[in-house]
Amino acid sequence: MLCWPLLVALLAFAGGCALIQPVQPWExxxxxKPEMSFESDRLDxxxxxxxxxxxxxASGGAGVGGGGCGCN
Amino acid sequence: MADTSSANAGTTPLGMALxxxxxxxxxxxxxxxxxxxxxxxxxFKWLDYKDSQLGEDRIRVRAPSALLVLPLSGDWAxxxxxxxxxxxxxxxxxxxTAITPMHDKRNALELNATRYFAxxxxxxxxxxxxxxxxxSRNLSVQGSLADESKNTTWTAGLALGRDRINxxxxxxTNEHKRSTDVLAGVTQVLGTHDIAQLNVGWSSxxxxxxxxxxxxxxxxxxxxxxTLLARWNHHFEASxxxxxxxxxxxxxxxxxxxxxxxxxxxxxxTQGWTVTPLLRLYTQTAANFYxxxxxxxxxxxxxxxxxxxxxxxxxxxxxxxxxxxxxKLAKQIDANWNVDVKYERYSQRASWTLEGRGSPGLAxxxxxxxxxxxxxxx
Numbered sequence: 001m002l003c004w005p006l007l008v009a010l011l012a013f014a015g016g017c018a019l020i021q022p023v024q025p026w027e028x029x030x031x032x033k034p035e036m037s038f039e040s041d042r043l044d045x046x047x048x049x050x051x052x053x054x055x056x057x058a059s060g061g062a063g064v065g066g067g068g069c070g071c072n
Numbered sequence: 073m074a075d076t077s078s079a080n081a082g083t084t085p086l087g088m089a090l091x092x093x094x095x096x097x098x099x100x101x102x103x104x105x106x107x108x109x110x111x112x113x114x115x116f117k118w119l120d121y122k123d124s125q126l127g128e129d130r131i132r133v134r135a136p137s138a139l140l141v142l143p144l145s146g147d148w149a150x151x152x153x154x155x156x157x158x159x160x161x162x163x164x165x166x167x168x169t170a171i172t173p174m175h176d177k178r179n180a181l182e183l184n185a186t187r188y189f190a191x192x193x194x195x196x197x198x199x200x201x202x203x204x205x206x207x208s209r210n211l212s213v214q215g216s217l218a219d220e221s222k223n224t225t226w227t228a229g230l231a232l233g234r235d236r237i238n239x240x241x242x243x244x245t246n247e248h249k250r251s252t253d254v255l256a257g258v259t260q261v262l263g264t265h266d267i268a269q270l271n272v273g274w275s276s277x278x279x280x281x282x283x284x285x286x287x288x289x290x291x292x293x294x295x296x297x298x299t300l301l302a303r304w305n306h307h308f309e310a311s312x313x314x315x316x317x318x319x320x321x322x323x324x325x326x327x328x329x330x331x332x333x334x335x336x337x338x339x340x341x342t343q344g345w346t347v348t349p350l351l352r353l354y355t356q357t358a359a360n361f362y363x364x365x366x367x368x369x370x371x372x373x374x375x376x377x378x379x380x381x382x383x384x385x386x387x388x389x390x391x392x393x394x395x396x397x398x399x400k401l402a403k404q405i406d407a408n409w410n411v412d413v414k415y416e417r418y419s420q421r422a423s424w425t426l427e428g429r430g431s432p433g434l435a436x437x438x439x440x441x442x443x444x445x446x447x448x449x450x
Contacts, residue, residue, distance in 0.1 A: 065212030
């Protein structure tokens with residue numbers, strides 16, 4: 001199930017991050033904007049994820065938890 | 073799942089399935105840990121969803137939903153979502169054929185509590201979703217840990233799900249489904265205008281995975297899937313806009329492989345307005361026990377090969393591609409109030425799959441959704 005290749009990808013990504021020039025706290029004004037967050041509208045993402053869950057075979061990836069349903 | 077129906081009751085089963093999902097509750101929590109909220113917030117959103125095939129209406133969902141986030145102190149916050157959806161319309165019994173009326177209602181509640189630390193957070197969550205024929209309960213824990221500079225954040229999560237299934241057809245009774253989800257991820261600040269995230273997820277489930285409202289549906293009693301999700305947000309200084317992009321690879325023990333690409337561009341305008349066009353492209357292969365449509369057997373579903381132990385004629389497990397186009401318009405009224413409206417059109421076609429030719433004999437599927445939202449901070 002590709003577990004090891006994916007884990008390697010994760011570690012490689014993290015390793016690559018170590019080469020990045022650190023951003024200082026006072027340089028993070030743009031990063032603090034709501035649109036730079038990976039979840040800016042929770043109810044919107046809830047609706048959207050469940051809609052796709054009901055119409056497609058693939059799901060998940062962004063996090064864990066939440067309610068299931070009989071959408072099979 | 074949905075409730076389905078007896079002709080007298082006017083309900084149908086399958087439909088639910090599609091439907092319920094459309095509305096449900098859910099909640100997938102982001103793997104990125106934010107700092108503790110400084111203010112409480114209350115949000116309402118109303119969804120109107122409708123889908124169709126070849127001009128024939130299928131499912132309609134109307135779902136109000138509410139969100140509450142309440143900081144208790146500098147270190148704690150609690151929150152939750154409540155969703156109630158009403159599902160009606162019709163859904164196919166197999167492939168895109170034998171459209172059967174259905175209706176159902178679903179109520180879902182999700183609660184969570186988060187403890188924030190200097191360089192991380194820990195969230196405990198629980199949820200319950202109840203339909204006439206389906207009860208789902210879920211517990212989760214998710215933690216994050218950042219380095220000293222807070223440029224790198226590691227995330228790990230675990231969730232356990234327990235579902236109880238009692239379809240109105242009574243084809244099975246007191247069936248169950250159990251699932252365990254694990255997620256590991258890293259979020260990295262790449263620069264003053266870039267942030268990226270990589271998540272790897274595994275899920276393992278056992279129990280009843282068939283759809284009791286579909287004809288010719290006998291699925292394995294176990295399903296494992298793996299996901300790789302990469303996201304990248306980039307802010308453009310010249311336009312003050314932000315491009316939010318994502319890619320997900322999915323593979324599971326049913327034999328499905330899927331790719332999802334998401335792009336949305338958030339453009340602030342004057343007087344608090346923000347406009348966000350979005351595009352989503354999706355492709356999947358068929359499950360290895362999917363039985364293709366065969367017009368020669370009409371009005372009956374085609375029989376699976378005699379030596380197949382598992383089989384399905386569910387359109388959702390066929391090979392297809394899909395496209396979503398959308399537009400979101402938001403207005404920040406003042407420091408406390410925000411309103412938004414979002415409209416999306418979704419289209420699904422067998423011929424759009426990237427691998428192979430797509431599953432034959434399926435009617436084109438389309439959907440549209442409208443969201444209206446309002447939120448207030450205190």
